[in-house]
Each structure stands twice: as C-alpha cells, then as structure tokens.
Amino acid sequence: MGLSPRLLAHAPPIGGRQTLDEYLSHGGYEGLKKALSMKPDDVTQMVLEAGVRGRGGAGFPAGRKWSFVPKNTGKPVYLACNADESEPGCFKDRQIMERVPHLLIEGCLVACHAIGAETAYIYIRGEYPQAIAAVEAALDEARAKGHVGANVLGRGGRCDVWVHQGAGAYVCGEETGLLSSIEGGRGYPRIKPPFPAVEGLWGCPTIINNVETLANAAVIVRDGVEAFRSAGDDDTTGTRLVGISGHVEKPGDVEIDPATTTIRELIEVHAGGVWKGRELKAVIPGGSSVPVMPAAAIDVPFTYGAVQAAGSLAGAAGVIVLDETTCMVDALVNLMQFYHHESCGQCTPCREGTGWLEKLVTRIWRGEGTLRDIDLLDSVADTVGGAQQGKTICFLADSAVMPTKSFLKHFREDFVKAVEEGGSPVFRARRKRGAAAGAGA
Amino acid sequence: MSAPATRPEPTADECAAADAKATFDSLRPHLDTLVARYPQRAAALLPVLWHVQRARGWLTPRSIREIAEYVAVPQAQVEGVITFYTMFQDHPVGRDVVMVCKTLSCRLRGAEAVADALEDHFGVPMGGTTADGRYTFEAAECLGLCDMAPCMLVVDADRYGDLTPESAVKHLEDRS
Ligand SMILES: Cc1cc2nc3c(=O)[nH]c(=O)nc-3n(C[C@H](O)[C@H](O)[C@H](O)COP(=O)(O)O)c2cc1C
Ligand code: SF4
Ligand code: FES
Numbered sequence: 001m002g003l004s005p006r007l008l009a010h011a012p013p014i015g016g017r018q019t020l021d022e023y024l025s026h027g028g029y030e031g032l033k034k035a036l037s038m039k040p041d042d043v044t045q046m047v048l049e050a051g052v053r054g055r056g057g058a059g060f061p062a063g064r065k066w067s068f069v070p071k072n073t074g075k076p077v078y079l080a081c082n083a084d085e086s087e088p089g090c091f092k093d094r095q096i097m098e099r100v101p102h103l104l105i106e107g108c109l110v111a112c113h114a115i116g117a118e119t120a121y122i123y124i125r126g127e128y129p130q131a132i133a134a135v136e137a138a139l140d141e142a143r144a145k146g147h148v149g150a151n152v153l154g155r156g157g158r159c160d161v162w163v164h165q166g167a168g169a170y171v172c173g174e175e176t177g178l179l180s181s182i183e184g185g186r187g188y189p190r191i192k193p194p195f196p197a198v199e200g201l202w203g204c205p206t207i208i209n210n211v212e213t214l215a216n217a218a219v220i221v222r223d224g225v226e227a228f229r230s231a232g233d234d235d236t237t238g239t240r241l242v243g244i245s246g247h248v249e250k251p252g253d254v255e256i257d258p259a260t261t262t263i264r265e266l267i268e269v270h271a272g273g274v275w276k277g278r279e280l281k282a283v284i285p286g287g288s289s290v291p292v293m294p295a296a297a298i299d300v301p302f303t304y305g306a307v308q309a310a311g312s313l314a315g316a317a318g319v320i321v322l323d324e325t326t327c328m329v330d331a332l333v334n335l336m337q338f339y340h341h342e343s344c345g346q347c348t349p350c351r352e353g354t355g356w357l358e359k360l361v362t363r364i365w366r367g368e369g370t371l372r373d374i375d376l377l378d379s380v381a382d383t384v385g386g387a388q389q390g391k392t393i394c395f396l397a398d399s400a401v402m403p404t405k406s407f408l409k410h411f412r413e414d415f416v417k418a419v420e421e422g423g424s425p426v427f428r429a430r431r432k433r434g435a436a437a438g439a440g441a
Numbered sequence: 442m443s444a445p446a447t448r449p450e451p452t453a454d455e456c457a458a459a460d461a462k463a464t465f466d467s468l469r470p471h472l473d474t475l476v477a478r479y480p481q482r483a484a485a486l487l488p489v490l491w492h493v494q495r496a497r498g499w500l501t502p503r504s505i506r507e508i509a510e511y512v513a514v515p516q517a518q519v520e521g522v523i524t525f526y527t528m529f530q531d532h533p534v535g536r537d538v539v540m541v542c543k544t545l546s547c548r549l550r551g552a553e554a555v556a557d558a559l560e561d562h563f564g565v566p567m568g569g570t571t572a573d574g575r576y577t578f579e580a581a582e583c584l585g586l587c588d589m590a591p592c593m594l595v596v597d598a599d600r601y602g603d604l605t606p607e608s609a610v611k612h613l614e615d616r617s
Pocket of ligand 3: 088542544545546548582583585586587588590592
C-alpha cells in the first residue's frame, strides 16, 4: 500500500491508450537510451541484480534466463514475448498492452539489446483485438520516430518488433507451444532440453518472456535496481499486477507491493469485498492452475514465498474469488472441461487423463457418483501429469492436477454432499428448470 | 484440441460465394508483407490464414489449396493448423462470430444464464448460426476479460461485459 504504481503509472483508464508523445513526456524510452549506452551483458547483469522473476507463472529469474543465450554461435537470436494470456482468471497483460503498449515495446527493445536479438515477436492471443490494435498503433508510432526498425534511436542497430496473432489455443501460452505456433504449426509443446535459450525459433537461441516481465525490464533500466527493489521482498522483487475476478463487488486489476499486500486486502480493499455481503469460501490466487486456498488461509502477503508457504502459488496473479454459496464440484467440473478441451493430445497421461478427470467429476456433479468415485478422482489425479518426472511434455496436465487435488483436500465435503444428495446443487437446479442436462453453459 | 466439426460439409455454392469475395491475387500484396516478417515462409501461415479468413469470411477448400501453395507447406499442414485453433473456420459462419465465455470467473457471475438467453432468443445452440446468417455463436474458454464477467466477444470487433441475459441479447440486436 502507499505504492506509486510503476507499470501502470500514467496509464489511462481501460479503453484509452497512452500515445508515444504522452509516453515520452513521462520519461518513456529513457530506459532504452540508457540500455543502448551500456554493454549488453551489463544490461543482463542489471536485470539479474533487480531479481525480477518471470510474471508468466513459473517465476524464473529473467536475468538468469537471458544469461543462458550462448555467445557467438553465428546464428541470429530471437525474442518472443508471451502475450497469449489464456490462463482462466488472468487479464493483467491486457492492461499493459491496451493502456501502456510503449512500455512493453521498450521492454522488448531493452531485452533484444541485452540478448543480441534483432527481431522480436509479440505473440498476442487472437481473442484480444483491442490489445492487438493498441500494440500495432504504438508500433507504428515507434517505427515512424525511429524507436523500432533499421536504426534504433539513430545508433545504427536494427531491431524489428512484430505482432504475431494467435488463434485460440491455451497451450500456445506454454513457451515451446508458442514457438511451434510462431513457426506456423499446431501449438505443440516440445521436449526440453534443448531449452529455447539454446534452440528455439528455427533452431536459433530464443528468449521467451511474459509481457509484464518485459515491461519490468524497461522500468529496471530506467529507474535503477534499487528503485525497482524498493517494492517487494528479497525473493519477490518489484511490484505485481494482479487481476481479481469472480465473486467480488469490483472485479479489476491493481498494481501492488507484494510484500505488504495480503490476499485478504486484495479482495477487501482493492476489489470491494466479497459481493452481496456474503462470506468468502475459497480463493484461487494465481490463475486457475494453482491449488485453491480455503478462506482461513488468505492472510498472507502476495509474495511467491508466502503464498507457497500457505499451500498455493502466486503464479500469474489471477485471483479468483469464490463465495460461500459456491459448489466446489461445479467449479471443478468447469475447470476440468477447460483442461480437457485445451490438452494438445501429444501425451497419453494428459490427453486421456484430463478426459478421465472431467468424466469422473461430472459423474459426481450429476449425482451418479459414489463415495469411491471421490477417492478414484484423487488417485486418477495422481497418475495424470508429471512433467517434472518426464511423463508429459509440458505442465498443462499438472495444471489440471493441482486444482483437483486441492479441491478434494480442502472441500471434500462438497463432493460427499453431491454424492449423497443426488448431485451438485447447480445440477439439481438446472434439472428443475428443465434445461438440457449437459454440464456446460 | 478443438472439438471435431459435426456441421454438414459446405456446399459448392457456399464455397463459391466465399471465394468470390476476394481473389487470391488481390490479397497477395498484403500477404507478401506478412511473409517478409519471418526468416522462413512457413512461419507466415497463421497471419496468412487470418488475412484470407477476414477477406473471405471462412477458409474454403480453395483457400486452403491457395494458402498451402503460397506459404509452400503441404495442404495437410494447413488443414492441421486450421483444425487445431478454435478461431479458424473451415465451415461457413455468420457475418459475426460471437464467443460467449463459459469459464470459471464468468460462470461464477452468471455466464450460463447469458448463454441460455442467447440460445433462446436467437434460436440456435452454441456452435450454430442464425437462420439469417447474422451470427455464429461459440461457447468459449476464458477470453481474458474476467474483470468484465460474464462477457462475450464479437471476433475481430467488440467485447461486451457485465452481461445480464437481457443486456447480452440487446447488445447483439443493436449491432447493425
Ligand atoms: C499450459 C501452459 C500455459 C501457459 N500460458 C502462459 C501464458 O498465457 N502467458 C505467459 O506469459 N506464460 C504462460 N505460461 C508459462 C510459459 O511457459 C513461460 O514460463 C513464460 O512465458 C516465460 O516467461 P517469464 O519467465 O517472463 O514468465 C504457460 C505455461 C503452461 C504450461
Ligand atoms: S502435457 Fe498435455 S498439453 Fe502438454 S504437450 Fe503433453 S498432451 Fe500436450
Ligand atoms: S472466465 Fe470468462 S473471461 Fe475469463
């Protein structure tokens, strides 16, 4: 609290876009000027010292990732900005792209200088026409003024930045799925190693960073390491952009100091509290893939460490709030439909496993499950996923497992009730209305 | 993966009508600028598909052949890409495609009632096209507009949020 926003400082409200002139009047592209006067390795070092961790979900330190780019391979180096933002509950990157797109462009240029890239692709999901228009308009302005293109800021270096529009597939947000998609294929994730920093786009070294990570890189170079680290703690440095949605009075986004803002404050202060004067039941703090937290666990600051110690993950900072009336079986059916639909189908545990999870939890939702099905759901979840053990190529399957296991751990009584009372209250109400008995909308 | 299409095969007339909207040659100058952004031609496949789909409404068998030849990849790859991504259409669609979000943040705030109202009012289920060819409706996964939940997106155009069953219908009735 009491923080002056950095990423969204001077950002117009939703619907507006900061122009190049406005951006320049607030010190825009000063970070790029500074970066271009520095040796590339020194820029990487600065980002490393700032300690900024990837804002796309995994939280990998950006400076370390940049340092993995091999030197003198004779191959071009690429930057891919991950603006696929398809994780349910997440909409923070949209704020940056629509409202302060030049900050993202500056971040891309700073990163390109540090890693030695002359081309960056900003991969924006196809469902974001407003963000695409805002970034394209900003790129036009930046090209016209020589910030992007053949001779960046008149210093002779080339840097092209292009928007690559996605077409509806969550898995393209997975970093190697994203590369497959840029290359013109299905968005199939790839086996690692080789890691993209060594072998990415067209077999060349490629760095993939989230929108907010790159925006932070621009801020770090412009304001310095110390200023950047004045928000956050030693482990979670800088501010975080958080989106709050679900059962709150005022859904929206806010930029916070993660060390001094608790999840409870996010809900009660920034989002106007649980809606309709109701009690809180649960919070999914980092986007739909992270473990759910019961209401009693939310008095923790929004740092990676504190949220993890409380049993979940800060992830991509999409806070989904569930009130006391929520049937957790209904919520889990909805999420399992999502993961099953989005599995790319390459790995059997994921393709079949997400289908089984959806089927089992739907059975319970419809009142056709038994108590043994609840245990079965839990044990099936154990066999799905396992990217860490090399069972699947990417983490999508694990992203279905984490909600399943945690929903059962904290809210087993909802599942038992659905078994004993003939299905989820949502299913029963729907049947009463005589509507089709499909689980989906 | 997107669900397998259960719609009837497009008729020859439907294909011809879409192809007549723009000749491939008329699209080439812009397509050439897209290809120039990538070190390899095949990488332009997604942007090329987008451009042709915008010009012709949907991706006809002829478009698929022309695109495969243009970006120099097998036709099977073009088809594989189209079926992988939910926003590429290989069947005729309405003048606007409306994606109605069904995912958690929207469901928590009434997405199901919104979808029901749209289906009732326009007389087609999700996945269907209105008889007048005005709208195709699709049940969509999270649109990244959870702050406006429940919400819907008219593809390539406008988004509508904080929907009620009534306002959702009205927004679409009010579009010209
Ligand atoms: C299934 C899946 C979907 C993902 N979706 C996104 C996404 O939409 N945006 C994003 O930035 N990262 C996403 N990620 C994380 C990326 O793989 C990657 O870690 C990130 O883009 C790296 O950037 P960062 O280090 O700056 O966070 C996803 C990961 C998985 C496994
Ligand atoms: S884990 Fe799932 S989404 Fe990831 S590559 Fe395997 S099948 Fe595809
Ligand atoms: S859940 Fe509907 S837009 Fe995110």
